[in-house]
Amino acid sequence: AQTVTQSQPEMSVQEAETVTLSCTYDTSESDYYLFWYKQPPSRQMILVIRQEAYKQQNATENRFSVNFQKAAKSFSLKISDSQLGDAAMYFCAYRSSYSGAGSYQLTFGKGTKLSVIP
Amino acid sequence: ETGVTQTPRHLVMGMTNKKSLKCEQHLGHNAMYWYKQSAKKPLELMFVYNFKEQTENNSVPSRFSPECPNSSHLFLHLHTLQPEDSALYLCASSQEQTSGYSTDTQYFGPGTRLTVL
Numbered sequence: 001a002q003t004v005t006q007s008q009p010e011m012s013v014q015e016a017e018t019v020t021l022s023c024t025y026d027t028s029e030s031d032y033y034l035f036w037y038k039q040p041p042s043r044q045m046i047l048v049i050r051q052e053a054y055k056q057q058n059a060t061e062n063r064f065s066v067n068f069q070k071a072a073k074s075f076s077l078k079i080s081d082s083q084l085g086d087a088a089m090y091f092c093a094y095r096s097s098y099s100g101a102g103s104y105q106l107t108f109g110k111g112t113k114l115s116v117i118p
Numbered sequence: 119e120t121g122v123t124q125t126p127r128h129l130v131m132g133m134t135n136k137k138s139l140k141c142e143q144h145l146g147h148n149a150m151y152w153y154k155q156s157a158k159k160p161l162e163l164m165f166v167y168n169f170k171e172q173t174e175n176n177s178v179p180s181r182f183s184p185e186c187p188n189s190s191h192l193f194l195h196l197h198t199l200q201p202e203d204s205a206l207y208l209c210a211s212s213q214e215q216t217s218g219y220s221t222d223t224q225y226f227g228p229g230t231r232l233t234v235l
């Protein structure tokens with residue numbers, strides 16, 4: 001079974017600064033997807049960024065980028081130029097690439113609460 | 119409406135009540151999901167419907183009963199719940215392949231905050 005670990009329950013960053021959130025995972029599969037989701041106080045789970053394991057290039061979305069280290073099974077999220085609206089819970093998630101029973105499940109970490117200091 | 123919508127946003131019910139949660143996706147997806155989010159616990163997948171057929175039931179108690187009348191709508195019928203069932207219930211949808219590799223991304227609704235007294 002896959003597991004996802006987020007070792008930082010809480011983090012804070014000064015507005016306009018850069019912060020990195022950590023995520024490690026455990027799997028025996030070679031093909032899979034990794035995600036970062038953001039959940040602000042409104043509770044809506046919003047996709048931030050996704051990474052396909054077969055791609056070596058790190059995914060980027062505007063101020064958000066990942067450092068994907070497949071051998072180390074590490075998938076960290078970097079937020080540049082942090083804004084007040086970035087304050088939220090951030091969840092790392094894993095999903096198998098294969099269709100079929102058991103593959104639909106997103107395995108989530110416990111989350112990291114990010115605070116942005118004005 | 120766009121994306122995934124859920125109603126109601128808040129629900130308070132007694133243990134003997136019967137209520138239903140509704141989810142609707144406007145993304146043309148063919149798979150829908152119910153997740154439970156409790157305090158200090160990772161999100162837990164409850165049910166999966168793919169092409170309107172239930173494909174997964176992760177050992178969910180029978181007091182939770184899902185229904186998927188079509189690929190755009192998903193319900194979660196609740197009866198004789200327990201206080202420990204109080205949580206945020208999230209619905210999600212995705213576009214799945216019929217076989218082979220999935221297309222991965224699940225899009226979530228805003229959730230229903232359920233309180234069982």
